[in-house]
Amino acid sequence: MPALLEMRSITKTFPGVKALDRVTLSVRQGEIHALVGENGAGKSTLMKVLSGVYPAGSYDGEIHYDGALAQFRSTADSEARGIIIIHQELALVPLLSIAENLYLGNELARGGVINWHETNKRTEALLRKVGLTEPPTTLVDTLGVGKQQLVEIAKALSKEVRLLILDEPTAALSESDSQALLDLMLELKAQGVTQIIISHKLNEIRRVADTITVIRDGSTVSTLDATTQAVSEAQIVRDMVGRDMANRYPEREPRAGEMLLEVSNWNVWHPDHADRQVIRNVSFNVRAGEVVGIAGLMGSGRTELAMSLFGRSYGRNISGDVQLHGQPVNVSTVTGAIAAGLAYVTEDRKSLGLVLDETIERNITLANLPAVSSAGVLNMAEETRVAERYRAAMNIRTPSVFQHVVNLSGGNQQKVVLSKWLFAGPEVLILDEPTRGIDVGAKFEIYGIINDLSRDGKGVVMISSEMPELLGMCDRIYVMNEGALVGELSAAEASQERIMSLIVNTQENSHAIG
Amino acid sequence: MQSAETGTVRVQKNFGHYLKTHVRDYGLLFALIAIMLFFQVVTDGTLLRPINITNLFLQNSYIIVMALGMLVVIVSGNIDLSVGSVMGFIGAVAAVMVVQWHWPIYIAMPACLVVGLFIGAAQGYWVAYWKIPSFIVTLAGMLVFRGLSLWLLEGQSVGPFPSNFQALSTGFVPDIFGFERPTPNGTAVSAGIIAAGTIVWLSLRARFRKQQYGMETEPTAFFVARVTIVAGALVFVAYKLATFRGLPNVLISMAVLTVIYAFLTENTVIGRRIYALGGNQKAAKLSGIKTERLTFLAFVNMGMLAALAGLIYAARLNSATPKAGFAVELDVIAAVFIGGASMSGGVGKIVGAVVGAFIMGVMNNGMSIMGIGIDYQQVIKGLVLLAAVCFDVYNKGKQS
Structure with missing residues (x-):
């Protein structure tokens, strides 16, 4: 079979980061091609290059599509050639009907007047193709996620798709919806639609994929042909995670002391969907001077666990016990959690961690203003002294502490957030993706700060999607999947393969049950 | 060092x-000076005559008093459209208490302020705890209290007030x-x-x-x-x-309030937290700040200041009228935005709001002396507001 798509030696650099490094991807006409890799390996970036989100010229390398060199300047360009992406977050307008969504931006209209009769008729035909029987006038809002996914595919079909790209299509679907979707993929394949599927669920990939390309750290690691040989999950996992990790983490000695934080039987339900349990019976603990990691894929519930613990900032119907130093503490409000000695450094520093249009100084003192004031009146001189102290201790690179944080680099912004929480004087810090979006040098500095914290006897919970980071930093790692802890590994026994197989196995088990 | x-x-x-x-900090001061010089020249020196300066303060005092509260509300990321109506309503309440019921003013005035406080609380409750957009809650309040003033006064003007009540506005030290x-x-x-x-x-x-x-x-x-x-x-x-x-007595109250609010917003914990709340509500909440309570308090404070403005206005007019405070909220909001506050919250200063109010006041006064019709006055004020905010946005874009 000839190749429909060939991406040759694609390199894409962002300021300070090489996201893709000479990646090659070859997709044959009419096959289902799976793209796998860890979070941040570069899968999404590659698909953005392909679809023209990053226009031709902003990357190096060549894309050959349908036998000719393709230079897409926008997504409209690539869509016109039949390349359509269905993103993980669905791009449907909830309060419009199925038909309206299907033809949004592509309305069947003459002189600006929409022909509703034709629109609904064609929609009906498209819905039948993807196995939906809903009337075209149904509001998308009233459909479940699985059916919304099918509507997205119908939308792609309405544009005469030749290459359909599905980004984690089953991540939010139930078992039966997932099966239906996979069946549809096979049916579309029979009709000649070439497809690329990005997924973490290896069993699903084995079911539908003809070829599997593994990407790691922005490079193609291997391309496995599943039509000629059987591909084992172990093989895929090994290719996904095997990487060199020498000297990327500062030296540290484990020095776990007395028990600090104990969480038991923590349960949380989704804030909008009362019947969806997000955290299931989670129990974990942290000792003084210990760095404890929580590993898991995106959407496994790590952030939800942390935020629900920190003053019930996420979720509803929260239940469970929290003890600090063996004493029960009330963490039902953020103020209470801070008073009890908890701090939560968010994964989303720009929208949840910082007041961007304020100075470094004012951000650092924000969580502990009483410490720089008396009788409610601020002592500005003391505030500046505090800020200067953290600037020096954290090595925040800035001309002055009166600089607005919006002007700082990601690494320095993260140091400001860390300063804020250290100034609040916590005993246990929950760090959620503490090195996301910052460069290698700043990462190393952040690791140093974390080690200093544990040396000072603080307990650190580190949530990260980067497994090497967890392996390099943590004394103990909990593995989380689908809202539950599925394993606990000591530093000695932990490896990327073991973590990944814990995650994959539980997914298989849950499928077996489903 | x-x-x-x-x-x-x-x-x-x-x-x-x-x-x-x-440029923004100086621009505001220069704009005020330039506008004053302009009107001083075109009114042949009338603008800066002692009697006119006195009048400037008397005319604008209630706008400035409300601009203080409005600045806090806008910095917190909200808006209050009801202040004109609340001000009129409190004037009516005062008239009923003092003129019809013959309450002594040392009871009636605090009572009016308490009513204002409750009005602020009633609106702030929906905004803070029910997350109803403040635009909608206070739009409702604007209609409700306009209606209540009409009802209370039965469509009539009620007055005159005793001289000790008038002294609030027209007395001199x-x-x-x-x-x-x-x-x-x-x-x-x-x-x-x-x-x-x-x-x-x-x-x-x-x-x-x-x-x-x-x-x-x-x-x-x-x-x-x-x-x-x-x-x-x-x-x-x-x-x-x-x-x-x-x-003028009212200048004293204005000056004292301005100093108090400037101190509160810039030098106290609660002031700092309001800026953080307006700058990034989620981050503020995750930093242990009780964002709901602060929003609520911003409205309570606004209600109290609107009540004070209502008393000042009624004392100056020496009667309560159903039309009192009509469209005044727009002047107050304009003053705060001319003074450099940001619609999205987190930015703005008390001094800026006061200068903004004076810019509006001098323009009103100067144009009236010149005999410019109310029609053109509105057009010019509108354009000045637009120009001031455009200037802000342009500067911000250039800096970042």
């Missing part, structure tokens, strides 16, 4: 740069030195000099502190010019007032 040194060096190097990045006219009023002159002296002292102290911490300080020439202009203007205005009837 090394940082202090680098601070001074940078300042001297970047004279022009400083002006560029702080007696001369402590016992000077008789035409000798300038001693209280006013000495108050002007004390105020000017305080400004000079505070500015010097702030400047010294900034240098000590290596903060960017303004170039010396700018600093001297700015402080001289502000202090000089204070003395000048005080002298002018002294040659008429002295310090």
Whole structure:
């Protein structure tokens, strides 16, 4: 079979980061091609290059599509050639009907007047193709996620798709919806639609994929042909995670002391969907001077666990016990959690961690203003002294502490957030993706700060999607999947393969049950 | 101290740069001066006559009082459209209490402020705890309290008030030195000099502190010019007032409130938290700040100040009318935005809001003296508001 798509030696650099490094991807006409890799390996970036989100010229390398060199300047360009992406977050307008969504931006209209009769008729035909029987006038809002996914595919079909790209299509679907979707993929394949599927669920990939390309750290690691040989999950996992990790983490000695934080039987339900349990019976603990990691894929519930613990900032119907130093503490409000000695450094520093249009100084003192004031009146001189102290201790690179944080680099912004929480004087810090979006040098500095914290006897919970980071930093790692802890590994026994197989196995088990 | 040194060096190097990045701070002061000079010329000197300066304060006092509260509300990321109606309603309540029920004013006035407080609480409750957009809650409030004033006054004007009630607005502080006219009023002159002296002292102290911490300080020439202009203007205005009837009572309440609110917003924990709330509500909440309660309090405070403004306005008019406070909320909001506050919250200063209110006030007054019709006045005020905010947005875009 000839190749429909060939991406040759694609390199894409962002300021300070090489996201893709000479990646090659070859997709044959009419096959289902799976793209796998860890979070941040570069899968999404590659698909953005392909679809023209990053226009031709902003990357190096060549894309050959349908036998000719393709230079897409926008997504409209690539869509016109039949390349359509269905993103993980669905791009449907909830309060419009199925038909309206299907033809949004592509309305069947003459002189600006929409022909509703034709629109609904064609929609009906498209819905039948993807196995939906809903009337075209149904509001998308009233459909479940699985059916919304099918509507997205119908939308792609309405544009005469030749290459359909599905980004984690089953991540939010139930078992039966997932099966239906996979069946549809096979049916579309029979009709000649070439497809690329990005997924973490290896069993699903084995079911539908003809070829599997593994990407790691922005490079193609291997391309496995599943039509000629059987591909084992172990093989895929090994290719996904095997990487060199020498000297990327500062030296540290484990020095776990007395028990600090104990969480038991923590349960949380989704804030909008009362019947969806997000955290299931989670129990974990942290000792003084210990760095404890929580590993898991995106959407496994790590952030939800942390935020629900920190003053019930996420979720509803929260239940469970929290003890600090063996004493029960009330963490039902953020103020209470801070008073009890908890701090939560968010994964989303720009929208949840910082007041961007304020100075470094004012951000650092924000969580502990009483410490720089008396009788409610601020002592500005003391505030500046505090800020200067953290600037020096954290090595925040800035001309002055009166600089607005919006002007700082990601690494320095993260140091400001860390300063804020250290100034609040916590005993246990929950760090959620503490090195996301910052460069290698700043990462190393952040690791140093974390080690200093544990040396000072603080307990650190580190949530990260980067497994090497967890392996390099943590004394103990909990593995989380689908809202539950599925394993606990000591530093000695932990490896990327073991973590990944814990995650994959539980997914298989849950499928077996489903 | 090394940082202090680098601070001074940078300042001297970047004279022009400083002006560029702080154009907003100076722009507001210059705009006020330019507008005053303009009207001084075109009105043949009427604008700065003692009687007119006195009138300027009397006419704008209630706008400034409400601008203080509105600044806090807008900084917190909300808006209050009901203040004009609330102000009118409180005037009506006062008229009923004082004129119809013959309550003594030392009971009626606090009672009115308490009513204002409850009105603010009633609106703030929905905004803070039910997350109803403030635009909608206060739009509703605007209609409700306009209607309630009509109902309370039965569509009639109610008055006159006893003279001790009127004194709130139209009274003057007696001369402590016992000077008789035409000798300038001693209280006013000495108050002007004390105020000017305080400004000079505070500015010097702030400047010294900034240098000590290596903060960017303004170039010396700018600093001297700015402080001289502000202090000089204070003395000048005080002298002018002294040659008429002295310090109006309402100027005292205005000045005291301005100082209190400037201190509250800039020097206290609660003030800082309101800026953080407006700057990034989620981050503020995750930093342990009780964002709901602060939003609620911002509205309670606004209600109380709107009530005070209502009392001042009724005392000045010497009657409560169903039309009192009509469309005043727009002048108040305009003053705050002209003063540099941001619609999205987190940005704005009390002093800016007060200067913004004066800019609006001088324009109203000057155009009226010139005999410009109310129709054109509205058009011009509207364009000035648009220009001020465009200027802000343009500057911000250039800086980032």
